[in-house]
Amino acid sequence: MIAEAGLAALWFAGALAALQLVMAAIGIARDRDDVAAAVRPVAIVQGLLALLAMALLIELFLDSDMSVKLVVENSHSAKPWLYKFAGAWGNHEGSMLLWVTILGLAGGAVAIFERSLPERTLTATLGAQATIALGFYAFLLFSSNPFARLNPSAPDGLGLNPLLQDPGLAFHPPTLYTGYVGLSVAFSFAVGALVTRDVGPAFAKAMRPWVLIAWIFLTLGITAGSYWAYYELGWGGWWFWDPVENASLMPWLAATALLHSVTVLATRDGLRAWTIMLAVVAFSMSMIGTFLVRSGILTSVHAFAVDPERGAFILALLAIYIGGALALFAARIGTVRAGTTFDPVSREGGLVANNLLLSVILGIVLIGTLYPIVAASFDVQLSVGPPFFNKAAGPIALLLVAVMAVGPLLRWRRDDAKAVLRRVILPIGATLAAAIALLFVWPGVLPWAGLSLAAGLAVASVAPLRKRNLRRTPLFTYGMVIAHLGIAVSLAGMASDRAFTQETLVAVRTGEPARVGPYTVTLDGISPVIGQNWSALEARLTATRGASERILRPQLRFFANPPTSTNESAILTVLDGQLYTVLGQPDGQGRWQLRLWWKPFVTLIWFGGVLVALGGMLSLLGRVRRERRTTMRNQWA
Amino acid sequence: MRFALLRHAGLVPAPTVDLDHRRMSLRNGGSRNKPGMTGVVLAMLLPTPAVTQPVTPPAHYANVQLADPAKEASARALMETLRCLVCQGQSIADSDADMAADMRALVRERIERGEKPASIRDWLIARYGDYVTYDPPLSGLTWPLWLAPILLLGVGGWIARSSFRRRTR
Numbered sequence: 001m002i003a004e005a006g007l008a009a010l011w012f013a014g015a016l017a018a019l020q021l022v023m024a025a026i027g028i029a030r031d032r033d034d035v036a037a038a039v040r041p042v043a044i045v046q047g048l049l050a051l052l053a054m055a056l057l058i059e060l061f062l063d064s065d066m067s068v069k070l071v072v073e074n075s076h077s078a079k080p081w082l083y084k085f086a087g088a089w090g091n092h093e094g095s096m097l098l099w100v101t102i103l104g105l106a107g108g109a110v111a112i113f114e115r116s117l118p119e120r121t122l123t124a125t126l127g128a129q130a131t132i133a134l135g136f137y138a139f140l141l142f143s144s145n146p147f148a149r150l151n152p153s154a155p156d157g158l159g160l161n162p163l164l165q166d167p168g169l170a171f172h173p174p175t176l177y178t179g180y181v182g183l184s185v186a187f188s189f190a191v192g193a194l195v196t197r198d199v200g201p202a203f204a205k206a207m208r209p210w211v212l213i214a215w216i217f218l219t220l221g222i223t224a225g226s227y228w229a230y231y232e233l234g235w236g237g238w239w240f241w242d243p244v245e246n247a248s249l250m251p252w253l254a255a256t257a258l259l260h261s262v263t264v265l266a267t268r269d270g271l272r273a274w275t276i277m278l279a280v281v282a283f284s285m286s287m288i289g290t291f292l293v294r295s296g297i298l299t300s301v302h303a304f305a306v307d308p309e310r311g312a313f314i315l316a317l318l319a320i321y322i323g324g325a326l327a328l329f330a331a332r333i334g335t336v337r338a339g340t341t342f343d344p345v346s347r348e349g350g351l352v353a354n355n356l357l358l359s360v361i362l363g364i365v366l367i368g369t370l371y372p373i374v375a376a377s378f379d380v381q382l383s384v385g386p387p388f389f390n391k392a393a394g395p396i397a398l399l400l401v402a403v404m405a406v407g408p409l410l411r412w413r414r415d416d417a418k419a420v421l422r423r424v425i426l427p428i429g430a431t432l433a434a435a436i437a438l439l440f441v442w443p444g445v446l447p448w449a450g451l452s453l454a455a456g457l458a459v460a461s462v463a464p465l466r467k468r469n470l471r472r473t474p475l476f477t478y479g480m481v482i483a484h485l486g487i488a489v490s491l492a493g494m495a496s497d498r499a500f501t502q503e504t505l506v507a508v509r510t511g512e513p514a515r516v517g518p519y520t521v522t523l524d525g526i527s528p529v530i531g532q533n534w535s536a537l538e539a540r541l542t543a544t545r546g547a548s549e550r551i552l553r554p555q556l557r558f559f560a561n562p563p564t565s566t567n568e569s570a571i572l573t574v575l576d577g578q579l580y581t582v583l584g585q586p587d588g589q590g591r592w593q594l595r596l597w598w599k600p601f602v603t604l605i606w607f608g609g610v611l612v613a614l615g616g617m618l619s620l621l622g623r624v625r626r627e628r629r630t631t632m633r634n635q636w637a
Numbered sequence: 638m639r640f641a642l643l644r645h646a647g648l649v650p651a652p653t654v655d656l657d658h659r660r661m662s663l664r665n666g667g668s669r670n671k672p673g674m675t676g677v678v679l680a681m682l683l684p685t686p687a688v689t690q691p692v693t694p695p696a697h698y699a700n701v702q703l704a705d706p707a708k709e710a711s712a713r714a715l716m717e718t719l720r721c722l723v724c725q726g727q728s729i730a731d732s733d734a735d736m737a738a739d740m741r742a743l744v745r746e747r748i749e750r751g752e753k754p755a756s757i758r759d760w761l762i763a764r765y766g767d768y769v770t771y772d773p774p775l776s777g778l779t780w781p782l783w784l785a786p787i788l789l790l791g792v793g794g795w796i797a798r799s800s801f802r803r804r805t806r
Contacts, residue, residue: 235731242726271800344801352800356793363789371773371782380778385728385771387718392786503713505700567733584700593700 003068005018006056007147010097013049013104014137016042017130020107024127028120028195036123040111043126046133047101047108054088054101057146061088067153070094070146076159076561079535086170089162092294092310093146095173100136102174102181107133110185110210116199117189117206125185125192132184135317143313159561162534168228173435176221176248180286182214183251186258188284190276191325194332199272204265207279209624211262215255216616222248234567234582236501236597238605241389246369247289250362254282257358260351268412269349270339274355280325287318293367343414350407357400364393394446399491400418401453401491404484405460427463431456443499450495457488475622483615490608496601507591517598519543519579521552526583526592534559536568539583539592554583556586578602696742704746712745717755718772719744722765 020042033254061084064077074091075084083090089098100574107129114122140146163389189207193199225248230238239245258278264271291314342348368384375382409423434455438448461484464477504516514521536555543550552570559565572579577600584593703709716730721737729737729744740761747757761769773779 232730234733237731240726240728240731274800332718339800341800349801352797356797360786360789360793363793367782367785371779375778378778381766381768382779383720383768383771384773384782385718385720385726387772388782392783396786396790498787503702505702507700595700601661 002056002059002063002065003147003149003630005062007145009049009053009056010137010141010147013046013053013100014134014141016046016049017104017133019136020078020130021127021134024123024130027123028127033119033187036119039123039126043129043240044108045128045205047104050101050104052096054097055062057094057097058085058088060147061085064157064200066155066157067149067151067337069148069150072150072154072157074157074160076157076533078561079160079165080122080532082167082170083160083165086173087164089173090160090164090169093140093144095134095177096140096144096294097146097183099177100133100140102177103129103136103184106178106185107182110188114206116631117192117203118196120200121196123193124195125188128188128191128195129184132188132321135320139310139313139317144309155286155560159533159559161562162557162559162564163232165533165559166228166232168224172221172224172228175217175224178467179214179216179218179221180251180289182210183255183279183282183286185210186214186255186279187325190279191328194276194328194336197332197335199276199336201266204262204275205612205627208259208262208266209620209627211255211259211279212616212620212623213261215252216613216620217246218255219609219613219616223606226609227606231569231571232566234569234595236503236580236595236599238497241368241386244293245368246365247292250285250365250369251289253280253358253362254285256349257355257362258282260354260358264348264351265339268340268342268348270342271355272336272339273333276329276333276336276542279610280322280329280353281362284318284322285323285366287314287321288366291315291318315499340344341561345410345415345417345420347407347410347412347415350403350410353403354400354407357396361393361396361400365389366395368392372504373482390446398446398449398453401457401487402565404487405453405457408464408480408484411458415467422462423463425459427456428460443495447495447499450491451499454488454492454495457491458485461485461488475625476619477622479615479617479619479622481483481615482618483612486608486615488608489597489604489611490606493601493604493606493608497605499598500600503599503604504596505593506596507587507593508592514594514596516579516596517577517600518545519596519598520545521579521581521594521596523592523594529555531557533561535585539594541570541581541594543579543581552579552581554581556583556585573603576600641782656694696739698745698749699738700741701745703749708748709745711754715748715757716741716744718758718770719761720769720771722769728771 020039023035023042024039026032027039036554060071061075062081062529064071064075064084066072070093072089074094075087079087087094089095110122111126114125117125137452147556170341186207188202193203193207222245225245226238229240229245230236258275261271261275261278265275294310294314328481368388371384372382396567404426406420406424410420431452435448435452438451442448443451448569461481464481465473502517504514506514508514508523510523510525513520520543522542522544524542526537526539529536530539536557536558538553538555541552541554543552550572552572554570555568557566557568565583568586569580569582571581577598580597582595582598586592675710703712713730717727717728719740721727721729721732721734723734723736724732727737729740744757748754758770762774767773767776773782775783
């Protein structure tokens with residue numbers, strides 16, 4: 001019954017999306033305000049129905065209903081509660097349902113909370129949102145039904161990939177999807193504004209919070225995903241330039257660019273066409289990401305399904321939405337007046353440089369990710385990986401960091417080059433000091449440049465607070481300061497990990513010490529451990545550093561459903577870095593393989609990521625508060 | 638492949654094989670080629686895991702560092718650019734697959750013998766094709782890839798110029 005109810009909810013939601021689209025179209029084309037007025041409630045109900053379908057799917061997973069195909073293929077009755085719950089989206093169909101649920105809820109949220117946009121533009125926006133949702137409902141209902149039954153039902157399920165059996169699964173996909181889907185809202189706003197020819201500061205101010213929300217979630221999702229990969233895969237790596245990681249990075253790059261260009265549009269009424277274009281690009285990137293991951297065209301831990309038919313379906317959706325948006329863009333762009341122009345040496349100039357560099361990095365990542373697919377069509381198998389991305393995007397990213405340091409210190413409209421130079425003397429001094437100091441411990445070119453620039457950026461990012469009344473400084477200025485500081489912190493962590501990590505690979509007997517960085521690690525013994533759906537060999541390691549002594553317990557874990565083993569790393573986090581330990585195989589002569597890393601300041605990578613997201617939240621709060629105050633003032637006036 | 642044994646026992650869903658047979662993906666699980674299926678077999682046979690001998694001991698340098706830190710560093714740098722051919726998007730430096738272990742041993746042995754990383758890389762490319770390196774060598778097919786950054790920067794800069802006001806002075 002539950003499965004059928006879920007399917008029915010999905011059909012109803014799809015039908016409401018169709019209704020929403022038709023009513024929005026009638027409302028705008030025929031100027032029927034009475035019809036347009038019903039679009040909001042329909043959008044809300046559509047979102048709630050999608051949520052209901054998702055909730056019912058989760059219920060099926062929690063019940064371990066083995067008459068449902070998806071549950072059989074991806075779950076097991078002996079799995080811990082949390083992974084039954086999160087396992088609902090740890091597969092192709094479930095993750096697409098989660099996607100469309102968040103899309104529906106985002107549409108509902110726009111319908112409820114968006115009050116500053118002209119009613120016509122809002123109706124067009126919700127119409128665009130319904131068009132996107134409709135495609136995904138069709139995709140679910142016609143080629144990826146999550147509620148399909150299995151007859152006869154199975155005795156038990158096949159289980160979930162143990163690598164996914166981690167609290168990270170409960171957090172990472174929903175966060176990232178909220179980010180992806182949030183960009184669909186920005187896209188719908190852009191389409192809405194194009195339809196009603198309403199591109200201007202008011203539109204930008206209405207769109208900005210939604211872009212910010214998407215961007216915050218993307219930042220958190222990527223940060224969490226990176227840390228998850230870091231501790232779960234057991235090799236100490238935190239970013240692999242894997243196609244699926246790139247698929248999440250590309251929307252983030254586009255969203256970051258959009259966030260900055262929308263500020264120019266809102267504040268100075270410049271970069272109109274470019275901002276609209278970026279909104280289209282940002283959503284295209286999340287669609288391309290979905291396509292790359294879901295089509296199975298790339299092999300990856302994320303590719304649950306390898307199915308050309310589904311790939312073709314998503315590719316068709318991609319073509320329709322992106323093609324449609326670009327056609328609308330081409331048709332209407334003539335009616336968008338050119339925005340205000342400005343001097344190269346100005347805040348706007350800095351933001352244009354930011355957009356340019358972010359777009360170039362985005363282009364490099366996109367081309368690098370797709371290149372193997374293109375090459376394969378010429379019957380050539382090749383790999384594009386970290387060496388390419390580091391060489392091609394690394395220097396540009398560092399240039400972007402330099403721009404980032406200077407940008408916030410520039411004045412709007414026009415600035416004097418000499419005055420700017422005076423303002424950036426301190427950051428430049430910090431960069432040079434760090435650069436010279438680092439010459440004594442030469443860490444390699446990229447890490448050297450990275451650490452030096454991180455020092456400069458850290459000083460520069462707090463500089464906008466100088467000589468200001470800190471209590472009267474708006475919240476969004478603090479947001480910018482903290483987000484930029486977060487980038488400096490994260491960059492320092494990346495460079496430090498790259499340059500100063502120490503590795504020790506040893507086979508040791510019980511009681512035999514091994515050295516890594518400042519630590520001496522001794523294997524005390526190995527013992528068996530039993531978990532709910534796994535058994536493990538657990539090492540007891542004593543790590544000593546000076547007088548301090550800590551115990552670590554890395555595991556070699558065996559799962560029966562499906563039969564797989566994983567290394568559960570044990571990580572000791574201290575103020576100046578992490579000790580990362582992994583238990584490997586025995587050699588048969590009483591020795592155990594150990595992989596040990598000392599990673600100085602590696603935690604800064606994710607701490608920086610969290611700071612960036614925190615900056616985004618402060619900024620969002622500040623903007624929303626100011627908008628509300630202005631609206632109230634206008635009402636009273 | 639030790640996977641094959643398990644699959645015949647009906648314990649693992651049939652893996653879907655990519656066009657390129659070197660890259661194999663398991664539909665459900667086992668995907669990142671986590672360490673030794675040996676351990677898994679063990680775990681299934683015994684109620685609790687016990688200390689036993691692995692079936693095929695890995696080559697000496699698979700998990701042992703070179704004594705000379707400079708040589709180890711250059712071996713490590715090379716390993717990070719080499720693709721593990723049986724894994725899903727992992728370098729041989731961070732993979733538990735047997736083949737990655739063998740390739741690590743090969744790289745370390747050759748570096749130990751004094752061979753240059755570039756020549757080891759060329760040897761591997763000659764043997765396995767361009768697919769083995771994450772650093773695509775410049776060729777008729779890859780020059781657009783390597784030119785892309787400069788091209789993008791140029792085109793982007795040209796577009797950005799139009800948003801600036803001409804200096805009237």
